[in-house]
Amino acid sequence: MSIRNGLFTSESVSEGHPDKLADRISDRILDAFLKLDPDARVACETLLADQCVVVAGEFRTRRIDDFRSVREDAVRLVREVLQEAGYSDAATGIDPDRCEVQVRFNRQSQDINQGVDREDGVLGAGDQGLMFGYACDETPELMPAPIIYAHHLVRRQAEIRRNGGLPWLRPDAKSQVTFRYEDGHPLEIEAVVLSTQHDAETGLDEVRSAVQSHIIDAVIPTDLRSRGFRTLINPTGRFVTGGPKGDTGVTGRKIIVDTYGGSVPHGGGAFSGKDPSKVDRSASYMARFLAKQAVARGWATRALVQLSYAIGVAEPVSFAVETFGTEKSTSRDIAAQLSQEFDLRPQAIIEILDLKRPIYYPTAAYGHFGRTDLPLPWEAVH
Structure with a gap:
């Protein structure tokens, strides 16, 4: 969207x-x-x-x-x-x-397996499907601003909890950040919602005061706050029962948190628990890689890449790039240039991004894209 x-x-x-x-x-x-x-x-x-x-x-x-x-x-x-x-x-x-x-x-x-590891030695796509990748110039990470700040808030909550700054904090937490956009650019933050689990002995007033000062004020710059900026901290009140005791957890239910915060479409496939032969994962990483090349190279200020595959088939069924009218030169065919430079078959993606390694556990929280704390190959600029 x-x-x-x-x-x-x-x-x-x-x-x-x-x-x-x-x-x-x-x-x-x-x-x-x-x-x-x-x-x-x-x-x-x-x-x-x-x-x-x-x-x-x-x-x-x-x-x-x-x-x-x-x-x-x-x-x-x-x-x-x-x-x-x-x-x-x-x-x-x-x-x-x-x-x-x-x-x-x-x-x-x-x-x-017979469609993936084919007799001709070519790696076919592990499933059919469509994948999206995105990059924009809203933040240094080339990510949409709302999801970056939403990640910063819950990462700060975890940091404070681990270092004992607020000993009553518990592991379960959710954040939400609302930006006002003007002419397609994030101008200011209108609202922040942060719900955090806490122990039974800590009252709501203490929770709200400490979360405001130790988490929200530490993350949200004052010059980004709108005149009517507001925070909603544990808006339902008490949040003692959390984790799996409070709610069932299932793999793949936070695909928008994992990607771009709803700023652009999602193909539907989750990432976690899948090896890189599954294009749900590897091609989504490649789509981000390609979108980031387009923006980092100055070809456009926004780039949305779509790839699609058929199970057992190596060549993508489709490849498209949308720049929303932000391309710097109308004479450059960005999709054609990227497809000439990078092989988009699953085996080539795995080799380009070096995906056959145990690198995935750290990506399973705080997003798979825009990470500056991890040396993720799909975040590199070539």
């Missing part, structure tokens, strides 16, 4: 949010497989509810021992993710040491 004049809002969630726990567990399992076998095929899904975690999926490794090794280690990996997110017992949202963990790993269907 492109706003020229008016208000636009994006949200983010913390690493302790139940859906993000699911994403992080799925990507921790993925990284474990890729560490043993860079060519592993992984499709991992996670469900969390109260004191139960279910990890399931389809997997293929060259050596059966690698499959068995990760399956046997899965319970430990799940518990580590819960601990790293800040959960310590059932009262905080889930007990990492005592919760039930069910592991349901299957071997990948040969019907799917």
Whole structure:
């Protein structure tokens, strides 16, 4: 959704949010497989509810021992993710040491595999689908401003919680940032919403005062605040019950948080738990990479890239670039130039972006794009 004049809002969630726990567990399992076998095929899904975690999926490794090794280690990996997110017992949202963990790993269907690892040696797309990538000059990260600030807020919440600055903070949190746009540019922030889990002993007034001073004021610059700027902190009041105890978490339910905050379309596919042969993930990363080249090179101030694939087919079905009239030269065919420079078949994407590595767990919270804290290859400028 492109706003020229008016208000636009994006949200983010913390690493302790139940859906993000699911994403992080799925990507921790993925990284474990890729560490043993860079060519592993992984499709991992996670469900969390109260004191139960279910990890399931389809997997293929060259050596059966690698499959068995990760399956046997899965319970430990799940518990580590819960601990790293800040959960310590059932009262905080889930007990990492005592919760039930069910592991349901299957071997990948040969019907799917035969279309991916083809007899001619060419890697076919792991599924059909369409993927979008985007870049713009609204922020130094070449990302839309609302999602960048929404991520900053929940990252700050996690930082304060970890360093003990506000000892009553708990892991589950959500943020929302509303920008006013004029002539297609983010002008000022109209509103911030931040809901954070806290312990039972801390009153609402203390929560709101501390969150305002320690989180919102630390993240939102005063010169970006509108005249009517307002904050809504824990607008429902008490937020003690959080994590999987308060809400079920499922892999892939925060795809807009993972991408561009709703500023542009999403193809529909989630990222977490999928190896790079799945174009839902790898082609989305490539689409971001291509869009970023167009903006970073000065060809346009906004670029939206769409790719689409058919399962088992290497060449993309379609490739398009939209610059919303911001291109600097009408004589340059950006789509043609990018497609000549970069091979868009799945195997080439994997090689260009070096995707057969265990790099995915850190991406499963605070967005896959615009990250300056991680050396992500799809964020590089060539």
